[in-house]
Amino acid sequence: MAGLIISGLLALGVVVLLFMVIRIVPQREIYVVERLGKYQSSMDAGLHFLMPFIDRVAYKHSQKEIVRDVPRQSCITKDNIEVSIDGVMYLQVVDPKAASYGVDDYVMAAQQLAQTTLRSVIGKIDLDKTFEERGEINMEVVRAVDEAAQPWGVKVLRYEVADINLPVSIKDAMEKQVRAERERRAVVAESEGERQAAINRSEGDRQAAINRSEGEKQEMINISEGEKMKQINEAEGRAQQIELIATATGEGLRQVAAAVKEDGGQEAVSLRIAEQYVTAFEKVAKESTTMLLPQGLSDIGGTVASLQKVLKTVEKTPA
CATH class of the missing domain: 3.30.479.30 (Band 7 domain)
Structure with a gap:
């Protein structure tokens, strides 16, 4: 019985001794070892051995944050x-x-x-x-x-x-300041919007005026170009008309002159002059209540003879 007690005590002593000698340090921890009250070493994670009754773990530190x-x-x-x-x-x-x-x-x-x-x-x-x-x-x-x-x-x-x-008072003041700042920004934003809208409207009006003036300018140019072309065409038409009339008149005169030179041409001319003479005085008599008659009006033959004499003079005149 006594032997069992002694054996148990010895086993307990061995366990205690092993506990004092062996130290297992967990991961991310460090043990500070003192020997006889003085710093000995720092043990990292793992298995370590201490001298019993001399060494002891004085501090345990974690290397985690x-x-x-x-x-x-x-x-x-x-x-x-x-x-x-x-x-x-x-x-x-x-x-x-x-x-x-x-x-x-x-x-x-x-x-x-x-x-x-x-x-x-x-x-x-x-x-x-x-x-x-x-x-x-x-x-x-x-x-x-x-x-x-x-x-x-x-x-x-x-x-x-x-x-x-x-403090509550400071919070209230800051809230009022924030509200005032927001209202100011809103007013500024609104005024900026109105200013930009006014600028856009003025730019639009200016561009519209420019476009209108350009259109009116182009219209006036077109009108003037049209008038110019019209005048040119009318002038060209009048010139062509004058030329045609002159050509026709010349051709008629040439034909008249040729007819006069033919047999019986003189008598035909005389008869034509007499007819026109009488027709002219008849027209004057119809259109006017008062008429001055030339001397020798009754002598139509003499007048015709005078006109024939002039015609012959013109024929003899070289062209």
């Missing part, structure tokens, strides 16, 4: 407006030894430093810029906290402003 909320705090902007801001910070342990012995709680230290840095950054900008320049604010906080966290063996990867709360 650590996400921590930065508590909400009040900040004063450059234009003296109080805002309430909270954020999210992403950390990662890069030096297990420094993270173990550099600071008591690196997460708390990073959070406090992020808060103080955020208050400093917000105090340098106006309220409107806090909404427009969130990216710049985040970069400033990351730069300041990461520089301060280097001795702690911690890398600050990112910082994001989660929410910005404003």
Whole structure:
């Protein structure tokens, strides 16, 4: 019985000893080992052996990204407006030894430093810029906290402003400002539309006037060209008429002259002259109540003889 108890105690001691000697480190974790209270080594993922009663695992660190909320705090902007801001910070342990012995709680230290840095950054900008320049604010906080966290063996990867709360009065004022700005833009847009419409109308009227003037100009040109062609055609017609009349008259005179030279031509001419003479005085007598008669009107034969004498003179005259 005593032997069984001793055997059990020995087995328990072996199990405890193995537990103290063997350490299995999970993936993405690092164990910091101290020997007699002094830093010995950092164990990566895998199987490791410790010296019992001398070595011990003092700290355990995760190499994953650590996400921590930065508590909400009040900040004063450059234009003296109080805002309430909270954020999210992403950390990662890069030096297990420094993270173990550099600071008591690196997460708390990073959070406090992020808060103080955020208050400093917000105090340098106006309220409107806090909404427009969130990216710049985040970069400033990351730069300041990461520089301060280097001795702690911690890398600050990112910082994001989660929410910005404003006082009710400031919200109302900003809403009024936004409404006023929208109304102003609407008025400007409407006026721009009216101005553009007026410009378009004036351009259309100007183009229509130009088109009308061009049409009237072309119409006048066409009319003048038509008048010109008409006058040319009339002139050419009159010229041709005159030429034809002259040709016909000349031909008639030549025929008359030829007829006069023939036998009995003189008597025919005399008879024709006498007939025309009498017809002319008859016409004058019908058209006028008063008539002056030439001397020797009764002597028609003498008159005809005189006209024949003139005709002969013309015939003898060389052409």
